[in-house]
Amino acid sequence: MQKIKVEIPACPKSSYTIAIDNDFLPSVLSQIKKLLPGKELFLITDVNIAKTKHLKNLLGRENVPRFIISPAGEKSKNIKTVTKIVEEMEKKSLGRDCAVIALGGGTVGDIAGFVAAIYKRGVPVIQIPTTTVAQADSAVGGKTGVDSSISKNAFGIFKNPAAVFIDVNTLKTLDEKQFNSGLVESIKHGLIADANYLTYLQKNLKGILARKQKPLEYIAVKNCKIKAAVVGSDPCEKNKRRILNYGHTIGHAIESASNYKLLHGQAVAIGIIAANIIEQKLGLGGKERLQVLKRLFGELNISLKIPKNITKRQILDIISRDKKAVQKWPRFVLLEKTGKVLCKNGQFAHQVERKIVEEAINILIKENY
Amino acid sequence: MQKIKVEIPACPKSSYTIAIDNDFLPSVLSQIKKLLPGKELFLITDVNIAKTKHLKNLLGRENVPRFIISPAGEKSKNIKTVTKIVEEMEKKSLGRDCAVIALGGGTVGDIAGFVAAIYKRGVPVIQIPTTTVAQADSAVGGKTGVDSSISKNAFGIFKNPAAVFIDVNTLKTLDEKQFNSGLVESIKHGLIADANYLTYLQKNLKGILARKQKPLEYIAVKNCKIKAAVVGSDPCEKNKRRILNYGHTIGHAIESASNYKLLHGQAVAIGIIAANIIEQKLGLGGKERLQVLKRLFGELNISLKIPKNITKRQILDIISRDKKAVQKWPRFVLLEKTGKVLCKNGQFAHQVERKIVEEAINILIKENY
Numbered sequence: 029m030q031k032i033k034v035e036i037p038a039c040p041k042s043s044y045t046i047a048i049d050n051d052f053l054p055s056v057l058s059q060i061k062k063l064l065p066g067k068e069l070f071l072i073t074d075v076n077i078a079k080t081k082h083l084k085n086l087l088g089r090e091n092v093p094r095f096i097i098s099p100a101g102e103k104s105k106n107i108k109t110v111t112k113i114v115e116e117m118e119k120k121s122l123g124r125d126c127a128v129i130a131l132g133g134g135t136v137g138d139i140a141g142f143v144a145a146i147y148k149r150g151v152p153v154i155q156i157p158t159t160t161v162a163q164a165d166s167a168v169g170g171k172t173g174v175d176s177s178i179s180k181n182a183f184g185i186f187k188n189p190a191a192v193f194i195d196v197n198t199l200k201t202l203d204e205k206q207f208n209s210g211l212v213e214s215i216k217h218g219l220i221a222d223a224n225y226l227t228y229l230q231k232n233l234k235g236i237l238a239r240k241q242k243p244l245e246y247i248a249v250k251n252c253k254i255k256a257a258v259v260g261s262d263p264c265e266k267n268k269r270r271i272l273n274y275g276h277t278i279g280h281a282i283e284s285a286s287n288y289k290l291l292h293g294q295a296v297a298i299g300i301i302a303a304n305i306i307e308q309k310l311g312l313g314g315k316e317r318l319q320v321l322k323r324l325f326g327e328l329n330i331s332l333k334i335p336k337n338i339t340k341r342q343i344l345d346i347i348s349r350d351k352k353a354v355q356k357w358p359r360f361v362l363l364e365k366t367g368k369v370l371c372k373n374g375q376f377a378h379q380v381e382r383k384i385v386e387e388a389i390n391i392l393i394k395e396n397y
Numbered sequence: 398m399q400k401i402k403v404e405i406p407a408c409p410k411s412s413y414t415i416a417i418d419n420d421f422l423p424s425v426l427s428q429i430k431k432l433l434p435g436k437e438l439f440l441i442t443d444v445n446i447a448k449t450k451h452l453k454n455l456l457g458r459e460n461v462p463r464f465i466i467s468p469a470g471e472k473s474k475n476i477k478t479v480t481k482i483v484e485e486m487e488k489k490s491l492g493r494d495c496a497v498i499a500l501g502g503g504t505v506g507d508i509a510g511f512v513a514a515i516y517k518r519g520v521p522v523i524q525i526p527t528t529t530v531a532q533a534d535s536a537v538g539g540k541t542g543v544d545s546s547i548s549k550n551a552f553g554i555f556k557n558p559a560a561v562f563i564d565v566n567t568l569k570t571l572d573e574k575q576f577n578s579g580l581v582e583s584i585k586h587g588l589i590a591d592a593n594y595l596t597y598l599q600k601n602l603k604g605i606l607a608r609k610q611k612p613l614e615y616i617a618v619k620n621c622k623i624k625a626a627v628v629g630s631d632p633c634e635k636n637k638r639r640i641l642n643y644g645h646t647i648g649h650a651i652e653s654a655s656n657y658k659l660l661h662g663q664a665v666a667i668g669i670i671a672a673n674i675i676e677q678k679l680g681l682g683g684k685e686r687l688q689v690l691k692r693l694f695g696e697l698n699i700s701l702k703i704p705k706n707i708t709k710r711q712i713l714d715i716i717s718r719d720k721k722a723v724q725k726w727p728r729f730v731l732l733e734k735t736g737k738v739l740c741k742n743g744q745f746a747h748q749v750e751r752k753i754v755e756e757a758i759n760i761l762i763k764e765n766y
Binding site: 150 | 480484488492493516518519546547554717721722724
């Protein structure tokens with residue numbers, strides 16, 4: 029087992045450990061009990077996970093009260109689901125001495141983290157991510173939230189988990205589309221923080237796609253190390269943490285405009301291309317990198333087509349509501365070179381003229397790159 | 398103007414200042430702008446306040462976007478209202494660079510504080526309490542939340558305000574029942590922290606009830622000083638902060654069982670009597686204090702009758718769901734003597750046998766004390 033500590037100097041009590049291993053779910057519950065002695069546990073998962081063996085592997089014969097989110101995915105990521113879960117927990121008379129376990133992908137983790145943050149003014153949450161996107165990204169760093177009818181994670185809060193357990197063996201039950209699209213966050217990590225990691229991903233893609241234990245563990249560890257270093261230094265996204273949003277400003281807008289028909293990773297892949305186009309327009313280079321990315325996304329079978337019904341105007345409207353928007357216009361994370369984010373005057377997110385963004389979206393829609 | 402700093406050593410960045418004065422609302426907006434430069438402001442208030450001159454006094458001619466909660470009071474303190482407010486803020490394209498102003502009583506402050514805590518993962522909130530209960534208690538200390546269909550503040554979070562502005566002149570528009578019941582929190586402060594303050598309240602009740610500026614300012618300052626010292630040392634209610642719950646365990650249950658027909662202060666007055674009965678049963682004394690309290694509540698015209706439709710069983714059921722319950726049974730804050738809370742083995746909330754609590758509730762229902 030490998031352990032990575034997420035140190036949060038601004039609030040040392042919030043620091044936590046990520047444990048990474050293969051096929052160790054059956055031992056996790058006893059580790060949770062050791063970590064949170066005396067806490068009553070409540071498990072949140074979704075219908076997809078409930079069908080797999082992961083739930084049984086985790087709980088064994090223990091009867092942990094639970095809520096199974098249905099349907100799985102972004103459609104359930106709203107305040108109604110949160111309300112249902114809170115009332116279920118109340119019916120079980122759970123007090124502030126309980127703890128929430130999140131077993132599942134990004135949606136489960138986001139909902140469960142939010143529930144834990146707001147249940148009776150806060151109880152601990154344990155994240156057990158089971159998808160490529162959740163293991164690489166959403167389970168670490170404490171972002172939680174649910175969508176409103178208008179935008180993604182409109183309701184949300186920073187809530188660090190008490191611990192994260194990553195069993196790479198759980199990735200084996202994912203379908204190809206979900207598995208592959210989750211790898212986009214790994215590619216993002218290479219782009220923003222470590223050019224060698226991007227090279228590793230290119231060279232070892234076969235083994236990763238074959239879901240071999242060694243490369244899966246390698247990327248899980250690498251992703252968590254990159255993310256831990258960033259979120260530890262800036263837990264509430266005041267500045268440096270924004271680099272993790274690379275490709276996400278336009279990516280989120282397209283994801284939302286598609287009504288979540290596009291998977292998160294797919295939308296972010298398109299958003300990464302958008303960032304690259306903007307970089308080129310600003311004279312930051314990136315032409316060769318674009319070819320590398322197109323090839324990589326191609327090998328992952330990720331389509332870069334924006335659904336036809338999505339308009340430029342829609343995308344512009346959504347990005348103007350970006351959480352990090354200043355005076356109704358978002359800031360963009362940009363690369364100085366592969367593995368290094370542009371930092372100007374200590375800032376990691378930059379103003380980009382509306383005209384340039386509009387041009388980039390035009391190119392994106394026409395796939396003219 | 399008097400200023401009280403709420404120091405939070407565990408998280409110095411969360412420290413904030415309470416400003417107390419008479420008739421200074423017209424200068425508050427410019428103070429907020431100085432404190433939070435560049436933030437877009439959003440105001441939350443309720444229909445009752447919207448009818449008074451307070452809103453105009455605060456905003457002058459400035460056009461600050463707003464949400465007016467309707468109906469006023471606990472009936473609106475739910476997740477539906479939160480959702481409506483969030484969506485209204487989104488329609489105004491407010492980003493994470495906005496700030497929320499709460500102008501009103503406890504309900505407005507609780508809802509607005511919660512909205513600010515969860516809007517796009519958190520924006521600052523300014524509390525401007527306009528009632529006796531909010532000025533003495535709810536606007537200070539960072540407790541926020543809304544009710545579920547099952548219990549009070551089931552959804553909630555600790556969110557310290559960026560600042561608190563208390564204009565005692567706003568108390569003049571309260572009706573007698575509301576004004577008086579809010580004074581119960583002041584009595585509670587005397588009971589748990591300062592016997593001399595309780596004596597002051599007894600001696601100066603006439604001036605307070607006549608809403609004279611001097612005693613109103615005196616109690617506002619005193620309440621905030623007592624509360625600031627407690628919440629600063631224990632912002633997330635791990636232990637000492639629980640003393641502020643004196644009388645609230647059974648009080649909240651009766652308030653909730655009455656379907657919020659009883660005002661908070663009324664219910665807490667009954668809860669304080671309940672605590673006194675338990676204290677006497679446990680041999681902690683308090684017989685003379687009971688007479689003082691009965692007289693004081695009498696002078697405030699606060700009825701200590703529990704509505705007839707509320708049963709012992711209902712009260713027991715609700716207290717078993719208390720946020721701070723351990724294994725489905727609450728801990729009780731008890732007085733060692735007037736002005737001093739019982740502390741045993743470093744703990745400020747204590748286990749009390751179910752039998753004793755049941756007996757106390759019987760006595761309470763029969764008003765046999």
